[in-house]
Amino acid sequence: MSGKEIRRSMPLFPIGTVMQLTELTARQIRYYEEHQLISPARTDGNRRMFSLNDIDRLLEIKDLIDQGINMAGIKQLFLIKVQQQNKVETQTEKVKQELTDEQLRKLLRNELMHSGRNNRSTLRQGDMSRFFH
């Protein structure tokens, strides 16, 4: 349960890299943080460090902005998204409760093979699964 791994939530990128990757300006990125659409980590020296998840989120934000949605709207959409997510999860829990051990094993095996863990979004795209080779 230890060892060096890169997780989607690991803060790895400085704002300059994120600017390139998202084609957003530093001003925009900071503004979205100000409105709590993202919460990048900070170094000891107070520089923002972004994770892959942060970048995903920024791409989603960009998309929604392009669709004319404002800060408040985007915040709401994100809220709804987690709710949906939670709903799905408790639903899954419930189903699992009803399964026999044998059935459970099959289900888990299947779950591991497919679905890349949670990241299936309720909204549009914006995740980076399409990126890595």
Add this chain to the structure above:
Amino acid sequence: MSGKEIRRSMPLFPIGTVMQLTELTARQIRYYEEHQLISPARTDGNRRMFSLNDIDRLLEIKDLIDQGINMAGIKQLFLIKVQQQNKVETQTEKVKQELTDEQLRKLLRNELMHSGRNNRSTLRQGDMSRFFH
């Protein structure tokens, strides 16, 4: 053939991030560059920017150093590695030449399904496929 993608060769990480990820000091990283074991990109402002490939390589270097191999030895090993790689590739080429179109299609299909593109190393591990979730 365009669009924003993250490639293993894209320079994304500043040296600070690489230090964390590899547990090498800045001094070490720069020293290895000096000896041409890596060639990180530079920003307009001359700051080093590392790709996933660079990080892989640094992890390999670290490993080889731990095994007591020196700069010259590592450089040689890397040289041999590309030669091996090239050999495999021309071999593959040759084989493909001899195939019918039908056979070729099958082979390509297979190649796409398995083997994550080139990164199977001749040496030990050191690639980051194990990292991402």
Add this chain to the structure above:
DNA sequence: AAACCATGTTAGAAAATCTAACATATGATT
């Protein structure tokens, strides 16, 4: 011991990022 190798440490300069403030274009509200 002398030389060499890999790394540590330091100093001074330059680049990247930070916050805060003010500026401005666009669209909505009165």
Add this chain to the structure above:
DNA sequence: AATCATATGTTAGATTTTCTAACATGGTTT
């Protein structure tokens, strides 16, 4: 039309991060 709010641009000054270059040092090799 005048005003307001929103999202973003721009600037200034401070701080952090990274850079190169030089010198220091503990092990190895000769």
